[in-house]
Amino acid sequence: MDFNRAVIKVGSALVAPTRDGCSGQYLLAIAQFITKCQQQGKEIILVSSGGVAAGRAVIQHGSPKLSIATKKAMASVGQMQMMANWQRFFDIPCSQILITQSDLADRERYISIQQTIRIQLANGVLPIVNENDTVTTKDLTIGDNDNIAALVAQVCGADSLFILSDIDGVFTKDPKIHDDAVLIPNIDKITDEIYAMAGTSRNPLASGGMKTKIQAAEKAVEHGINTYIINGTKSEVFSSLLAKVNPGTRFAADKDIITAKKHWLKHTLKSRGKIELDPGAVNAVVNKGASLLPAGIKSVTNRFNAGDAIDLIDAQNNIVIAKGITLYSHHDLKRIMGKHSNDITAILGHDSGDVVVHRDDMVIL
Numbered sequence: 001m002d003f004n005r006a007v008i009k010v011g012s013a014l015v016a017p018t019r020d021g022c023s024g025q026y027l028l029a030i031a032q033f034i035t036k037c038q039q040q041g042k043e044i045i046l047v048s049s050g051g052v053a054a055g056r057a058v059i060q061h062g063s064p065k066l067s068i069a070t071k072k073a074m075a076s077v078g079q080m081q082m083m084a085n086w087q088r089f090f091d092i093p094c095s096q097i098l099i100t101q102s103d104l105a106d107r108e109r110y111i112s113i114q115q116t117i118r119i120q121l122a123n124g125v126l127p128i129v130n131e132n133d134t135v136t137t138k139d140l141t142i143g144d145n146d147n148i149a150a151l152v153a154q155v156c157g158a159d160s161l162f163i164l165s166d167i168d169g170v171f172t173k174d175p176k177i178h179d180d181a182v183l184i185p186n187i188d189k190i191t192d193e194i195y196a197m198a199g200t201s202r203n204p205l206a207s208g209g210m211k212t213k214i215q216a217a218e219k220a221v222e223h224g225i226n227t228y229i230i231n232g233t234k235s236e237v238f239s240s241l242l243a244k245v246n247p248g249t250r251f252a253a254d255k256d257i258i259t260a261k262k263h264w265l266k267h268t269l270k271s272r273g274k275i276e277l278d279p280g281a282v283n284a285v286v287n288k289g290a291s292l293l294p295a296g297i298k299s300v301t302n303r304f305n306a307g308d309a310i311d312l313i314d315a316q317n318n319i320v321i322a323k324g325i326t327l328y329s330h331h332d333l334k335r336i337m338g339k340h341s342n343d344i345t346a347i348l349g350h351d352s353g354d355v356v357v358h359r360d361d362m363v364i365l
Contacts, residue, residue, distance in 0.1 A: 001244050003160035003226070005043040005121075008034065009149035009216075011165040014232045015050030015082060021057040022050065022078075022085035026233050030164065031089035033238035034126070038092070043121045045156055046094075047129045047149040048086065054078030075133035086128055093125050098132035104151050111307060115327070115353045117156045146212040150219035150227075157360040159253075161220045162241075163213050164232030169249030170197060170210065188252045190218045217251040227251040262363045265309065265323060272304035273330055275337075275356075276315035285312065286321055286364055291355035294328075294344065297337035304330045306352060312362075324362035327352045 014026040034044050052071050055078025061070050079098070087094045097116065103109045120127050129152050131145055146163060153161045168175070168183055175181035187194060198210035210229075217227040230237050230248030240247040277285070281296020298315050306329050312322040328336070333356065336344050341354035 001160075001226070001241075001246055001250070003042065003158075005045075005156065005158045006037070006160040006162060007045045007047055007149055007153040007156065007158045008162045009047040009145060009164060010049065010232060011145070011163075012049040012053040013166045014164060015048060015085070016053035016056075017166075017233075019053060019056055022054045022081050024085065024089070027085065027089060029235040029238055030232060031086070033241065035090065036242060038124075038126075045117060045121075045127045045129065045152060045158065046086070047145055047152055048082060049130065049145045050082045051075040051078040051130055051133055054081040054085075072134050079130065079134075082130070083128065090126060095120050095125050095127050097127055097129045098134075099129060099148070099152075100132050100135070101148070101151075103132075104148075104155065108307075110155065111327070111352075114155050117152075118358070119353065121156075146216040147219060150216040150225075153220050153225050154223045158225055161216070161225050161227045163216060163227065163229045165213070165229070166231060166233050167210065167229070168231045168247075169229045170194065170214070172197060184249055185246055186250050186252065187217075190214060190221070190251065221251050221253050224253045224255075226253045265325075265361075265363045266365065269309040269323075269325075271311045271323060272308040273300065273302035273310045273326075274313055275300050275310055275326075275333065276313045277321070279314075279316055282314045282316070282321055285362070289359055291359045292324070292357040292362070293341055293354070294333070294336040294339050294356050295341070297333065297356065300330050300333045300337060302330065306332075310357070312357070320365055322357075322362050322364045324357035326357055328356055 010030060014030070016022055017025055034046070037044055052074045055074030055076070058077050059070060059074045083094065083096050097113070099113060103113060117127050131148055149161060149163065170184045170187065171181040172184065173181040195211065195214060198214050213229050217229070220227045228246065228248055228250050237247040275297050276299040277292070277296050278298050281292060284290040284296065285292055292312065304310055304326065306327055308326060309323060310326050311320045312324060313319070314321045332348055336347050339347060344351040
């Protein structure tokens with residue numbers, strides 16, 4: 001097992017195991033693992049639960065059954081504690097990104113989140129994502145962060161998702177009840193039988209038990225993301241991961257998804273415009289796997305919006321070399337084409353990133 005960009009989801013049972021504010025009991029080993037991954041050139045995005053759990057020590061509640069308003073108040077104060085607790089384990093800066101399901105469903109906000117994470121990773125920042133519990137109008141659904149982690153993995157183009165909790169992985173039976181329960185190291189296909197094995201967690205702070213983790217895995221593997229459920233309370237599992245040994249349950253990514261994405265971009269998504277590239281940009285895009293920068297653009301044809309698909313043309317040979325999703329409209333591109341990325345903000349008064357078409361949103365033809 002190996003990866004280049006991964007989302008690591010850490011559950012409440014690890015962030016606040018005593019239900020009395022945040023703790024470093026398990027987070028130190030996790031942080032050390034993240035640091036070692038970054039030192040190896042890997043990119044990490046952290047999705048952390050624990051806001052509500054961390055806030056329980058501050059907000060008076062007086063009842064084992066919390067109201068939604070009380071949970072939101074706990075999440076608000078607990079989020080500050082949770083972020084401070086994470087930051088103390090890292091020498092690099094951490095960022096806070098609070099999102100909701102509706103943010104990921106909205107196209108403009110989806111792209112905005114994607115750009116934010118990309119820029120932070122490029123600048124050595126550790127993005128820490130959590131559900132924005134304080135502003136959600138629906139009931140706080142236990143287990144949301146498992147599924148949000150899978151969606152974040154899709155947004156940022158991760159190749160792996162690690163779901164850390166206080167469980168070893170998927171077993172043939174509930175290991176807390178059955179002594180003959182056996183850990184399943186590899187799952188190639190998620191079936192009804194796999195779901196039937198999912199029990200409900202007995203930990204009151206756990207993120208929804210095994211079922212939501214399998215749901216998250218299903219979302220991720222369908223987008224070509226290898227997913228692992230591992231026990232974050234055991235420091236030795238991180239040594240195993242660094243040694244490329246699976247210490248839990250691995251859900252294999254759909255091997256056809258990359259081909260399917262390229263097929264969709266190439267054949268299904270209609271191009272709304274064309275941009276001509278100079279020889280240097282053509283070489284960078286085709287031979288170096290680079291993103292397209294505004295400096296390499298010679299001309300812009302047709303009207304299109306940010307988020308539309310466009311054809312990338314080799315101006316010298318008049319052939320289509322690639323197709324991709326643009327981060328800028330035709331109007332903005334006409335103003336920044338041929339310019340350095342550092343000049344975008346000065347020219348437009350805003351910027352949507354240093355690149356025009358990111359390599360993750362491009363297919364070479």
